[in-house]
Amino acid sequence: MRGSPRHERILERLRRDGRVDVGELAVALDTSEVTIRRDLDALAEQGTLRRVRGGAVSLLMRGEELPFSLREVEAAAAKNRIAAVVASLVRDGEAVVVDSGTSGLAVARALAGRRLTVMPLSLPSATVLSASPSITLLLPGGTTRFGEGSMVGPITESSLAALRFDTLVLTCCGLSPDDGVTAHDLQDAAVKRAARRSSRRTVLVAESVKFSRTALATVCAIEDVDVLVTDEEAPPDVVGRFREAGVDVRVA
Structure with missing residues:
Protein backbone atom coordinates (compact mmCIF):
# COMPACT_ATOMS: atom_id res chain seq x y z
CA MET A 1 0.00 0.00 0.00
CA ARG A 2 1.39 3.39 -0.98
CA GLY A 3 1.75 6.18 1.59
CA SER A 4 -1.25 8.27 0.61
CA PRO A 5 -3.94 5.56 0.84
CA ARG A 6 -2.48 4.37 4.15
CA HIS A 7 -2.53 7.92 5.49
CA GLU A 8 -6.13 8.18 4.36
CA ARG A 9 -7.13 5.14 6.41
CA ILE A 10 -5.22 6.40 9.45
CA LEU A 11 -7.01 9.73 9.22
CA GLU A 12 -10.39 8.02 8.94
CA ARG A 13 -9.67 6.18 12.20
CA LEU A 14 -8.62 9.44 13.82
CA ARG A 15 -11.86 11.07 12.70
CA ARG A 16 -13.85 8.20 14.17
CA ASP A 17 -12.00 7.47 17.42
CA GLY A 18 -9.89 10.54 18.18
CA ARG A 19 -6.90 8.29 18.94
CA VAL A 20 -4.94 5.57 17.15
CA ASP A 21 -2.58 2.86 18.42
CA VAL A 22 0.57 1.86 16.53
CA GLY A 23 0.15 -1.87 17.09
CA GLU A 24 -3.52 -1.93 16.10
CA LEU A 25 -2.82 0.12 12.96
CA ALA A 26 0.04 -2.18 11.93
CA VAL A 27 -2.29 -5.20 12.09
CA ALA A 28 -5.23 -3.43 10.42
CA LEU A 29 -3.11 -2.04 7.58
CA ASP A 30 -0.90 -5.14 7.20
CA THR A 31 2.39 -3.32 7.63
CA SER A 32 5.13 -2.91 10.21
CA GLU A 33 5.01 -0.81 13.35
CA VAL A 34 8.09 1.05 12.08
CA THR A 35 6.16 2.10 8.96
CA ILE A 36 3.17 3.20 11.03
CA ARG A 37 5.40 5.32 13.28
CA ARG A 38 6.84 7.02 10.18
CA ASP A 39 3.31 7.65 8.88
CA LEU A 40 2.24 9.19 12.18
CA ASP A 41 5.35 11.37 12.27
CA ALA A 42 4.57 12.61 8.74
CA LEU A 43 0.96 13.38 9.65
CA ALA A 44 2.08 15.14 12.83
CA GLU A 45 4.15 17.52 10.68
CA GLN A 46 0.92 18.40 8.85
CA GLY A 47 -0.64 19.47 12.16
CA THR A 48 -3.50 16.95 12.20
CA LEU A 49 -2.34 14.83 15.14
CA ARG A 50 -0.07 14.78 18.17
CA ARG A 51 2.21 11.84 18.80
CA VAL A 52 1.77 10.15 22.18
CA ARG A 53 3.30 7.03 23.66
CA GLY A 54 2.17 4.06 21.58
CA GLY A 55 0.19 6.06 19.02
CA ALA A 56 -1.32 9.47 18.35
CA VAL A 57 -4.31 11.66 19.17
CA SER A 58 -6.22 13.96 16.83
CA LEU A 59 -5.65 17.71 17.00
CA LEU A 60 -8.76 18.46 14.96
CA MET A 61 -11.85 19.66 16.76
CA ARG A 62 -15.02 17.69 16.18
CA GLY A 63 -16.25 18.42 12.66
CA GLU A 64 -13.11 20.35 11.66
CA GLU A 65 -11.84 19.77 8.14
CA LEU A 66 -8.46 18.32 7.28
CA PRO A 67 -5.77 20.56 5.72
CA PHE A 68 -6.00 21.01 1.95
CA SER A 69 -2.81 19.02 1.26
CA LEU A 70 -4.19 15.96 3.03
Whole structure:
Protein backbone atom coordinates (compact mmCIF):
# COMPACT_ATOMS: atom_id res chain seq x y z
CA MET A 1 0.00 0.00 0.00
CA ARG A 2 1.39 3.39 -0.98
CA GLY A 3 1.75 6.18 1.59
CA SER A 4 -1.25 8.27 0.61
CA PRO A 5 -3.94 5.56 0.84
CA ARG A 6 -2.48 4.37 4.15
CA HIS A 7 -2.53 7.92 5.49
CA GLU A 8 -6.13 8.18 4.36
CA ARG A 9 -7.13 5.14 6.41
CA ILE A 10 -5.22 6.40 9.45
CA LEU A 11 -7.01 9.73 9.22
CA GLU A 12 -10.39 8.02 8.94
CA ARG A 13 -9.67 6.18 12.20
CA LEU A 14 -8.62 9.44 13.82
CA ARG A 15 -11.86 11.07 12.70
CA ARG A 16 -13.85 8.20 14.17
CA ASP A 17 -12.00 7.47 17.42
CA GLY A 18 -9.89 10.54 18.18
CA ARG A 19 -6.90 8.29 18.94
CA VAL A 20 -4.94 5.57 17.15
CA ASP A 21 -2.58 2.86 18.42
CA VAL A 22 0.57 1.86 16.53
CA GLY A 23 0.15 -1.87 17.09
CA GLU A 24 -3.52 -1.93 16.10
CA LEU A 25 -2.82 0.12 12.96
CA ALA A 26 0.04 -2.18 11.93
CA VAL A 27 -2.29 -5.20 12.09
CA ALA A 28 -5.23 -3.43 10.42
CA LEU A 29 -3.11 -2.04 7.58
CA ASP A 30 -0.90 -5.14 7.20
CA THR A 31 2.39 -3.32 7.63
CA SER A 32 5.13 -2.91 10.21
CA GLU A 33 5.01 -0.81 13.35
CA VAL A 34 8.09 1.05 12.08
CA THR A 35 6.16 2.10 8.96
CA ILE A 36 3.17 3.20 11.03
CA ARG A 37 5.40 5.32 13.28
CA ARG A 38 6.84 7.02 10.18
CA ASP A 39 3.31 7.65 8.88
CA LEU A 40 2.24 9.19 12.18
CA ASP A 41 5.35 11.37 12.27
CA ALA A 42 4.57 12.61 8.74
CA LEU A 43 0.96 13.38 9.65
CA ALA A 44 2.08 15.14 12.83
CA GLU A 45 4.15 17.52 10.68
CA GLN A 46 0.92 18.40 8.85
CA GLY A 47 -0.64 19.47 12.16
CA THR A 48 -3.50 16.95 12.20
CA LEU A 49 -2.34 14.83 15.14
CA ARG A 50 -0.07 14.78 18.17
CA ARG A 51 2.21 11.84 18.80
CA VAL A 52 1.77 10.15 22.18
CA ARG A 53 3.30 7.03 23.66
CA GLY A 54 2.17 4.06 21.58
CA GLY A 55 0.19 6.06 19.02
CA ALA A 56 -1.32 9.47 18.35
CA VAL A 57 -4.31 11.66 19.17
CA SER A 58 -6.22 13.96 16.83
CA LEU A 59 -5.65 17.71 17.00
CA LEU A 60 -8.76 18.46 14.96
CA MET A 61 -11.85 19.66 16.76
CA ARG A 62 -15.02 17.69 16.18
CA GLY A 63 -16.25 18.42 12.66
CA GLU A 64 -13.11 20.35 11.66
CA GLU A 65 -11.84 19.77 8.14
CA LEU A 66 -8.46 18.32 7.28
CA PRO A 67 -5.77 20.56 5.72
CA PHE A 68 -6.00 21.01 1.95
CA SER A 69 -2.81 19.02 1.26
CA LEU A 70 -4.19 15.96 3.03
CA ARG A 71 -7.67 16.23 1.52
CA GLU A 72 -6.11 16.38 -1.94
CA VAL A 73 -4.90 12.78 -1.59
CA GLU A 74 -8.08 11.58 0.14
CA ALA A 75 -10.09 9.53 -2.40
CA ALA A 76 -8.01 11.11 -5.18
CA ALA A 77 -8.87 8.45 -7.78
CA ALA A 78 -12.60 8.82 -7.08
CA LYS A 79 -12.35 12.62 -7.38
CA ASN A 80 -10.67 12.31 -10.77
CA ARG A 81 -13.38 9.92 -12.05
CA ILE A 82 -16.09 12.23 -10.73
CA ALA A 83 -14.41 15.22 -12.40
CA ALA A 84 -14.37 13.41 -15.76
CA VAL A 85 -18.12 12.79 -15.51
CA VAL A 86 -18.73 16.44 -14.62
CA ALA A 87 -16.70 17.56 -17.63
CA SER A 88 -18.91 15.39 -19.87
CA LEU A 89 -21.99 17.19 -18.52
CA VAL A 90 -20.68 20.65 -19.40
CA ARG A 91 -21.14 21.83 -22.99
CA ASP A 92 -18.64 24.01 -24.83
CA GLY A 93 -19.57 27.66 -24.59
CA GLU A 94 -21.10 27.43 -21.13
CA ALA A 95 -20.42 29.85 -18.29
CA VAL A 96 -19.42 27.77 -15.27
CA VAL A 97 -18.68 28.39 -11.60
CA VAL A 98 -16.19 25.91 -10.14
CA ASP A 99 -16.41 25.72 -6.36
CA SER A 100 -13.40 25.58 -4.06
CA GLY A 101 -11.81 22.57 -2.38
CA THR A 102 -9.91 19.57 -3.65
CA SER A 103 -12.86 18.20 -5.61
CA GLY A 104 -13.25 21.58 -7.30
CA LEU A 105 -9.57 21.50 -8.21
CA ALA A 106 -10.03 18.08 -9.83
CA VAL A 107 -12.92 19.47 -11.87
CA ALA A 108 -10.85 22.49 -12.92
CA ARG A 109 -8.17 20.15 -14.23
CA ALA A 110 -10.80 18.19 -16.16
CA LEU A 111 -12.21 21.37 -17.72
CA ALA A 112 -8.86 22.86 -18.72
CA GLY A 113 -8.56 22.98 -22.50
CA ARG A 114 -12.31 23.31 -23.07
CA ARG A 115 -13.95 26.38 -24.69
CA LEU A 116 -15.66 27.77 -21.59
CA THR A 117 -16.11 30.85 -19.47
CA VAL A 118 -15.17 29.84 -15.92
CA MET A 119 -15.18 31.58 -12.55
CA PRO A 120 -13.12 29.47 -10.13
CA LEU A 121 -13.72 30.12 -6.44
CA SER A 122 -10.19 29.22 -5.37
CA LEU A 123 -6.66 30.23 -6.26
CA PRO A 124 -5.47 26.65 -6.99
CA SER A 125 -8.22 26.20 -9.59
CA ALA A 126 -7.56 29.66 -11.05
CA THR A 127 -3.90 28.73 -11.51
CA VAL A 128 -4.83 25.53 -13.38
CA LEU A 129 -7.35 27.27 -15.64
CA SER A 130 -5.16 30.30 -16.36
CA ALA A 131 -2.81 28.06 -18.35
CA SER A 132 -5.56 27.22 -20.86
CA PRO A 133 -5.90 29.67 -23.80
CA SER A 134 -9.42 28.41 -24.62
CA ILE A 135 -10.75 29.31 -21.15
CA THR A 136 -12.20 32.77 -20.55
CA LEU A 137 -11.23 33.19 -16.92
CA LEU A 138 -13.33 35.34 -14.59
CA LEU A 139 -11.79 36.06 -11.20
CA PRO A 140 -13.95 37.08 -8.25
CA GLY A 141 -12.66 39.55 -5.71
CA GLY A 142 -12.67 38.82 -2.02
CA THR A 143 -10.53 37.41 0.74
CA THR A 144 -8.62 34.13 0.51
CA ARG A 145 -8.79 31.56 3.31
CA PHE A 146 -5.30 30.75 4.52
CA GLY A 147 -4.23 27.23 3.62
CA GLU A 148 -7.25 26.76 1.36
CA GLY A 149 -6.94 29.50 -1.23
CA SER A 150 -10.73 29.70 -1.46
CA MET A 151 -12.37 33.08 -2.11
CA VAL A 152 -14.79 34.25 0.58
CA GLY A 153 -16.45 37.38 1.90
CA PRO A 154 -18.91 40.02 0.67
CA ILE A 155 -16.82 41.02 -2.36
CA THR A 156 -16.86 37.42 -3.64
CA GLU A 157 -20.60 37.17 -3.02
CA SER A 158 -21.20 40.48 -4.85
CA SER A 159 -19.14 39.29 -7.83
CA LEU A 160 -21.34 36.21 -8.09
CA ALA A 161 -24.58 38.16 -7.66
CA ALA A 162 -23.69 40.42 -10.61
CA LEU A 163 -23.47 37.50 -13.08
CA ARG A 164 -25.54 34.57 -14.33
CA PHE A 165 -24.01 31.18 -15.03
CA ASP A 166 -25.18 28.07 -16.83
CA THR A 167 -23.70 25.60 -14.36
CA LEU A 168 -22.39 25.62 -10.81
CA VAL A 169 -20.07 22.75 -9.88
CA LEU A 170 -20.72 22.66 -6.14
CA THR A 171 -18.49 20.92 -3.61
CA CYS A 172 -19.30 20.02 -0.02
CA CYS A 173 -17.87 18.83 3.29
CA GLY A 174 -20.87 16.71 4.23
CA LEU A 175 -23.99 15.38 2.57
CA SER A 176 -27.15 13.61 3.71
CA PRO A 177 -30.83 13.45 2.66
CA ASP A 178 -31.92 14.98 5.97
CA ASP A 179 -29.24 17.63 6.54
CA GLY A 180 -28.64 18.45 2.88
CA VAL A 181 -25.38 19.90 1.62
CA THR A 182 -23.12 21.23 4.40
CA ALA A 183 -19.76 22.99 4.76
CA HIS A 184 -17.38 23.53 7.66
CA ASP A 185 -16.63 27.23 7.13
CA LEU A 186 -19.46 29.78 7.51
CA GLN A 187 -18.03 32.21 4.95
CA ASP A 188 -17.44 29.40 2.49
CA ALA A 189 -21.05 28.26 2.90
CA ALA A 190 -22.27 31.81 2.18
CA VAL A 191 -20.27 31.90 -1.07
CA LYS A 192 -21.68 28.52 -2.09
CA ARG A 193 -25.22 29.80 -1.54
CA ALA A 194 -24.49 32.92 -3.58
CA ALA A 195 -23.07 30.82 -6.43
CA ARG A 196 -26.18 28.63 -6.44
CA ARG A 197 -28.49 31.65 -6.64
CA SER A 198 -26.60 32.88 -9.72
CA SER A 199 -26.61 29.55 -11.58
CA ARG A 200 -29.29 27.86 -13.66
CA ARG A 201 -28.06 24.35 -12.84
CA THR A 202 -26.31 22.95 -9.77
CA VAL A 203 -24.07 19.92 -10.22
CA LEU A 204 -22.94 18.60 -6.84
CA VAL A 205 -19.74 16.56 -6.65
CA ALA A 206 -19.32 14.33 -3.60
CA GLU A 207 -17.14 11.27 -3.15
CA SER A 208 -18.69 8.51 -1.04
CA VAL A 209 -16.91 9.46 2.21
CA LYS A 210 -18.93 12.70 2.30
CA PHE A 211 -22.15 10.74 2.89
CA SER A 212 -21.00 9.83 6.41
CA ARG A 213 -20.27 13.43 7.40
CA THR A 214 -22.31 16.48 8.38
CA ALA A 215 -20.57 19.85 8.72
CA LEU A 216 -21.62 22.97 10.63
CA ALA A 217 -23.16 25.24 7.99
CA THR A 218 -26.08 24.38 5.71
CA VAL A 219 -25.63 25.24 2.04
CA CYS A 220 -28.86 23.89 0.53
CA ALA A 221 -31.35 21.04 0.64
CA ILE A 222 -30.94 18.04 -1.63
CA GLU A 223 -34.00 19.20 -3.61
CA ASP A 224 -31.95 22.23 -4.69
CA VAL A 225 -29.43 20.00 -6.46
CA ASP A 226 -30.05 19.12 -10.11
CA VAL A 227 -27.29 16.54 -10.60
CA LEU A 228 -25.23 14.60 -8.06
CA VAL A 229 -22.01 12.99 -9.27
CA THR A 230 -20.52 10.48 -6.82
CA ASP A 231 -18.53 7.26 -6.86
CA GLU A 232 -19.49 3.60 -6.77
CA GLU A 233 -18.87 3.31 -3.01
CA ALA A 234 -21.76 5.66 -2.21
CA PRO A 235 -24.40 3.90 -0.03
CA PRO A 236 -27.19 2.64 -2.32
CA ASP A 237 -30.00 3.40 0.14
CA VAL A 238 -28.92 7.02 0.49
CA VAL A 239 -28.42 7.39 -3.26
CA GLY A 240 -31.95 6.06 -3.66
CA ARG A 241 -33.31 8.83 -1.45
CA PHE A 242 -31.59 11.42 -3.63
CA ARG A 243 -33.20 9.93 -6.71
CA GLU A 244 -36.60 9.95 -4.97
CA ALA A 245 -36.08 13.68 -4.33
CA GLY A 246 -35.72 14.24 -8.08
CA VAL A 247 -31.94 14.46 -8.23
CA ASP A 248 -30.23 13.06 -11.33
CA VAL A 249 -27.52 10.81 -9.81
CA ARG A 250 -24.47 9.88 -11.87
CA VAL A 251 -22.00 7.29 -10.55
CA ALA A 252 -18.36 7.54 -11.64
